[in-house]
Amino acid sequence: MSTDEAAMPARTARSLPLAFAAGAVVGALGGMIGLGGAEFRLPLLISLFGFAALAAVIVNKAMSLIVVLTALPARMAAVPLTELGAHWTIAVNLLAGSLIGAWAGASWAVRMRTATLYKVLAALMVGMAAALVFTHTAALGTLTLPGPVQAVAGVAAGFGIGVVAAIMGVAGGELLIPTIVLLYTVDIKTAGSLSLLVSLPTMLVAFARYSRDGSFAVLRANLRFIAVMVAGSVSGALLGGLLLGVISDLLLTPLLAAVLLISAVKLARHAPPGA
Template sequence: MVADDAAVPTRVTRSLPLAFAAGAAVGVLGGMIGLGGAEFRLPLLISLFGFAALAAVILNKAMSLIVVLTALPARLAAVPLAELGAHWTVAANLLAGSLLGAWTGASWAVRMRSATLYKVLAALMVLMAAALVLTHTTTLGALALPGLAQAIAGVAAGFGIGVVAAIMGVAGGELLIPAIVLLYSIDIKTAGSLSLVVSLPTMLVAFARYSRDGSFAVLGANLRFVAAMVAGSITGALLGGVLLGVIPDLMLIPVLAIVLLISAIKMARHV
């Protein structure tokens, strides 16, 4: 099923240099805060490049998947696989919820009316802004839940994050990292790597669900555009990583949160 105006023309002329530049800007922002930045890419796909909501989500998901696949080897070099293996139960706990959440979220997205999807995306961007501020401006402590309660909370958190990541077309690290820190008392560096381990199969499930919908054709019709924007995102992420810490979080994070809130307002008003 295709949302009202989710499909775009099969061939649309869009500037590849502009796509690269926009991807680079997103990559720099993400790299400077240690995330992928896909939440900033989504409003650009809609407002700057003119994609309808569902088409933008599918493109964002494809790009996020490529960026995560590119980032995973670098993260494994920083946090060895053996160290991550010690926390396999954490990944399994979250995946028990996130895989189902990803399928569910993608199913909801393809069935929503376009006007509804814009409003849902706007609300989720407000959530992302709040998560961004919380993660980067406060010290997260562990909840210290007993075993069964922790497992139930992990599945519930994974499901919710899977739904959000699928509907927005993002990796979900903005939500996964604080969830891992809060629920499992894991340091934020290891949590960042674990979030990629969880998000990769979660994204693949959402991607598989979107591939069953007619709107998935937008990806094949815009492969050069996607390649240019992904190349820009990866280039920007490398530059952003170099700039990590140059601008203090207390200055950078509020600005980025405001950008997300403004984007949310514009998206909510989208007709």
């Protein structure tokens, strides 16, 4: 990607209030279902603010990283490190796959043709919609697996989650939390905190890989935009947390899944810049 493609369109530079508002809406939606909302932010970066696919992924990854760092102290207060320490092997098991997956996913993303990346992002959004519905409407059971099988399954799941998180620029909590519950018989509150411990180093690895590509210049070109949208996202997430449970999951989950599906259709039809 050229520096020109990485740069934010001039019309967006005059839309910082819109960036804050969009971030707040995304953060509130994510907060109401206990997620960061990065999967909803990605299509906005492309369709509303005019970023090319890879630039949008990198910007989304930067914002997701900041949001996770902001959320981590609050999660540590809710679930102390001493309690998480009893489950350190779970984090290690998943990280063994997710760190490799993050590097691989970012490497594939920077090498993809732009048109292909749009279609891949569309397909992943469909998968996220399915995961969202499954996690919030189905009763999450647990799998009783022998130790070695569980370890292999954890590495494989971590790898897949790392790839998806890197390509979409998300933290991956929407995939990590149900995986931790299913594979390791952990309650969902602890799983949420463990997911942050796994997603943070996973995101840093993807970020490091993206930093080796010329498209990383998009961050330097859009620092004010990113700061404003992150501020909106954090504010919205706090509001969404306060509204948690106010709107029934039976109504909210299908609505958010529909948003992801509509976004997926739009991305699949999206014409790359200059096409």
